[in-house]
Amino acid sequence: MPKAIAFAEFGSPDVLHMQETQIPMPGPGQVRIAVRVAGVNALDHKIRAGLMNQVFPVTLPHVPGVEASGVIEALGQGVQGFSVGDPVFGQTVTGSYAELALADASRVVHKPDSVSWEQAAALPVADETAYRALEMLRLQPGETVLIHAAAGAVGGVAVQLAVARGLTVVGTASEANHAHLRALGAIPVTYGDGLVDRVRAAAPKGIDAALDAAGRGGAVEASIELTGGTDRVVTIADAPGAAEHGVRFTSGGADEYRGGPAFAEALDLLAAGKLVLPVYRVFPLAEAAEAQRVSEGGHAVGKLLLAV
Missing domain, CATH: 3.40.50.720 (NAD(P)-binding Rossmann-like Domain)
Structure with missing residues (x-):
């Protein structure tokens, strides 16, 4: 059974626990990603604390995380331009603090070999x-x-x-x-x-x-x-x-999302050496609670990541 970090009640980082989950099945237009690295964002701890229920309601237990890099493991109906085994990065539909996550194919792109898993996970949001x-x-x-x-x-x-x-x-x-x-x-x-x-x-x-x-x-x-x-x-x-x-x-709703051109520009700048993505710290997935504590402190310069 794949593992994920989840919380069953709102509260402090202490509510985050490792649990076993079912293998998620990609729906039409989706891909299943074997996550290598997940990004940690301020939104994650705000949702966990119950501060975002009116804007981002979640069903408990909830797996946090909205971005990841990893390898495509399965394709949903109608997905084109991707194959099983492709390295990708982007925003996820299901929580990315997990060994497996689902993403809309329209919100992931291929990861170049020159871009590390950490850099790729630091980019999407x-x-x-x-x-x-x-x-x-x-x-x-x-x-x-x-x-x-x-x-x-x-x-x-x-x-x-x-x-x-x-x-x-x-x-x-x-x-x-x-x-x-x-x-x-x-x-x-x-x-x-x-x-x-x-x-x-x-x-x-x-x-x-x-x-x-x-x-x-x-x-x-x-x-x-x-x-x-x-x-x-x-x-x-x-x-x-x-x-x-x-x-x-702006919150990045479906009518505002600009991932395609954003990722294209960022990858060009990375290739030209004109974009750096400082990483503050990479935590093991099991230490997601500590990663959120650091995120909530608000003083990290650079990206907080989880290695899955």
Whole structure:
């Protein structure tokens, strides 16, 4: 029987336990993946804590995880372009904290040999989210974009995509992460009181657009003030703030998903050496609870992963 990490009640990371599961059978348009590495995201611990029931309701027991790299083990009806044994990565339908997971074939792509299992598992959510948000901001080369939480998984990819597109990037982060942001090509500023003045000093020609990947600390309000309006402010982390202040919130629903072009651009940048995917730590699958504790702490620079 394949194994997975699951929780049968909402609560702290202690509710996560290893269990045996049935072999999932792919439906039409789906593939079954033998997972090699699974990604850990903030969404995972928010669902586990019961904070997302209205937006992402789950049936208990629930296996967390929405992204993985691995090898296709079975094909559902109508799947074309893939074969059993193909190495792939992408977003999953069933929880990726597992030895076996299902994915829609439309949301996975082939993994090049030059891309490691860890790199591939670090890409799907961060890359698709960053790409989607930047596209919504309608950025043009030569413009300046402010990215909040620029040292995080999504923020770090967004910084690199923006730099590769010829944009000036100002990124908020703790001072300890400023050297990291400079290495990615961003101008770092410290978040907190006085943020607006510090950003204006860092970008005297002004801010054209802003991406909030932090969801805290008044990032939405500061972004509106710095850009001069709500039209070119997008948040991926503050739905209530978006509703209150009239800016765009994006969660990556079916009508927004941009994985195909996002993954294509990321793979090109990886091949050219223009995209780095820092990994904070790789945990064994059995230590998923500790991985979520670290994720919930909010200070990891780079991706948290589970080796299955």
